[in-house]
Amino acid sequence: MPQVTLTVNDTKHTVEVEARTLLVETLREQLRLTGTHVGCDTSQCGACVVHMGGDSVKSCTILSVQCDGSDITTIEGLAAADGTLHPMQEAFREYHALQCGFCTPGMVMSAIDLVNKHPDGMSEKEIREGLEGNLCRCTGYHNIVKAIAAAQDVMQGRVPELVRAAAE
Amino acid sequence: MYDFAYHKPASVADAVKILASDPEARPISGGMTLLPALKLRLNKPTAVVDLSGIAELRGVKREGDKLVIGALTRHFEVATSAEVKAAIPALAAMANTIGDTQVRNRGTMGGSVANNDPSADYPAALLALGATIQTDKRTVPADEFFNGMFTTVLEVGELVTAIHIPIPEKAGYAKMRNPASRYSMAGVFVAKGAAGVRVAVNGAGANGVFREKAMEAALAANWSPDAVAAVKVDAGLMNGDIHGSAEYRAHLVTVMAKRAVVDAG
Ligand SMILES: Cc1cc2nc3c(=O)[nH]c(=O)nc-3n(C[C@H](O)[C@H](O)[C@H](O)COP(=O)(O)OP(=O)(O)OC[C@H]3O[C@@H](n4cnc5c(N)ncnc54)[C@H](O)[C@@H]3O)c2cc1C
Ligand code: FES
Numbered sequence: 001m002p003q004v005t006l007t008v009n010d011t012k013h014t015v016e017v018e019a020r021t022l023l024v025e026t027l028r029e030q031l032r033l034t035g036t037h038v039g040c041d042t043s044q045c046g047a048c049v050v051h052m053g054g055d056s057v058k059s060c061t062i063l064s065v066q067c068d069g070s071d072i073t074t075i076e077g078l079a080a081a082d083g084t085l086h087p088m089q090e091a092f093r094e095y096h097a098l099q100c101g102f103c104t105p106g107m108v109m110s111a112i113d114l115v116n117k118h119p120d121g122m123s124e125k126e127i128r129e130g131l132e133g134n135l136c137r138c139t140g141y142h143n144i145v146k147a148i149a150a151a152q153d154v155m156q157g158r159v160p161e162l163v164r165a166a167a168e
Numbered sequence: 169m170y171d172f173a174y175h176k177p178a179s180v181a182d183a184v185k186i187l188a189s190d191p192e193a194r195p196i197s198g199g200m201t202l203l204p205a206l207k208l209r210l211n212k213p214t215a216v217v218d219l220s221g222i223a224e225l226r227g228v229k230r231e232g233d234k235l236v237i238g239a240l241t242r243h244f245e246v247a248t249s250a251e252v253k254a255a256i257p258a259l260a261a262m263a264n265t266i267g268d269t270q271v272r273n274r275g276t277m278g279g280s281v282a283n284n285d286p287s288a289d290y291p292a293a294l295l296a297l298g299a300t301i302q303t304d305k306r307t308v309p310a311d312e313f314f315n316g317m318f319t320t321v322l323e324v325g326e327l328v329t330a331i332h333i334p335i336p337e338k339a340g341y342a343k344m345r346n347p348a349s350r351y352s353m354a355g356v357f358v359a360k361g362a363a364g365v366r367v368a369v370n371g372a373g374a375n376g377v378f379r380e381k382a383m384e385a386a387l388a389a390n391w392s393p394d395a396v397a398a399v400k401v402d403a404g405l406m407n408g409d410i411h412g413s414a415e416y417r418a419h420l421v422t423v424m425a426k427r428a429v430v431d432a433g
């Protein structure tokens with residue numbers, strides 16, 4: 001069987017896979033990183049999004065063998081060792097950007113890639129367009145968009161700390 | 169998904185050799201079309217030949233009055249390339265509407281061209297821009313390359329290696345997206361350049377991407393949205409399905425053509 005070496009959240013793993021094994025299967029079933037979800041069979045929902053070499057990708061639509069030698073970051077790799085959340089995770093919590101939470105790991109991973117690729121910040125419209133590949137059945141997206149808008153200001157140094165959500 | 173053997177050659181020559189030795193082997197570039205098809209067991213290749221390690225298939229360069237885009241160039245790279253944005257802004261803008269962020273991070277121009285999905289974006293652009301598709305064996309004008317729905321002149325085991333695109337004087341694109349799948353229901357790419365005015369339509373035709381010659385003549389005489397508005401598209405040549413009737417698509421083609429001309433300026 002093919003052997004692949006993946007650096008996942010800064011830890012190197014060498015695993016045996018079948019050629020047809022999907023990256024998400026290696027992550028969930030072999031490395032037991034079950035924060036990455038599978039929500040569809042058609043490459044459309046984005047619940048499975050992880051970063052590969054810094055780009056957001058759908059881990060249900062990549063073979064593990066295609067990832068040999070690459071750097072992968074999953075939702076488990078975002079928080080600091082002491083449990084301090086990544087600013088994007090903190091913003092999702094602050095802005096109530098999740099309900100059931102199923103889409104959330106993929107949303108957070110997509111959102112971080114979007115912020116990284118738009119160093120001058122995104123408009124609300126750009127955020128919404130950027131999330132085209134992430135479906136959420138609960139929230140109606142508004143709070144997700146608000147969370148990303150708030151997180152990008154922290155990540156890009158425009159504000160020293162996360163602006164708190166207004167009490168409604 | 170059925171299992172298969174996996175190969176990752178480092179050169180076009182090696183890839184072609186593996187594909188020639190096994191007619192049931194399939195190349196994979198971004199995998200954004202092939203893997204969903206394999207997951208649904210629509211396809212059962214004996215081997216998958218990963219092209220992503222072939223450096224000679226990458227990159228965008230300007231050569232005189234044309235752009236040369238390597239087959240492995242990802243949609244994200246086309247959308248953000250300084251060369252493409254400067255030479256053919258409508259092509260960069262189009263690339264930025266393909267699928268979603270993650271599809272654009274993986275999917276490639278070569279894969280899209282080889283697949284020739286009737287609703288795909290690039291085939292319409294390449295047809296309107298009068299591009300030439302280079303393979304490991306030959307160069308084929310877009311007019312001959314695209315050959316009906318999901319069909320091209322590629323032979324089994326033949327690889328798209330690069331796309332040569334003459335830089336137009338102006339070009340524009342507009343599409344109506346299916347609200348669920350987000351694929352084009354009707355998209356029109358218009359271009360004006362050395363080869364005259366060319367108009368190509370995706371998503372709507374009963375036989376895949378096609379040129380709308382009546383609109384070309386109308387725009388050659390008078391480059392304006394009003395000129396295409398007067399052209400009636402024949403519903404008999406359109407595709408009708410649960411997403412829209414042939415008559416609706418014929419109507420959309422005219423509306424999208426007007427918008428594409430406005431987009432081109
Ligand atoms: C959710 C989703 C939404 C999408 N939306 C759109 C959209 O709006 N518009 C659009 O145009 N596309 C869309 N796509 C398709 C996407 O653009 C694909 O990336 C593209 O069609 C195929 O490129 P690929 O590199 O992924 O090819 P692959 O999936 O790797 O290959 C596709 C086919 O081409 C063959 N092939 C690959 N490379 C070569 C080569 N160099 N030479 C010869 N044959 C080759 C393969 O064997 C396979 O048969 C979407 C896909 C998904 C999953
Ligand atoms: S699981 Fe739905 S896109 Fe990957």
Ligand code: FES
Nearest residue numbers: 099101136137138
């Ligand atoms: S929070 Fe339930 S799917 Fe998004």
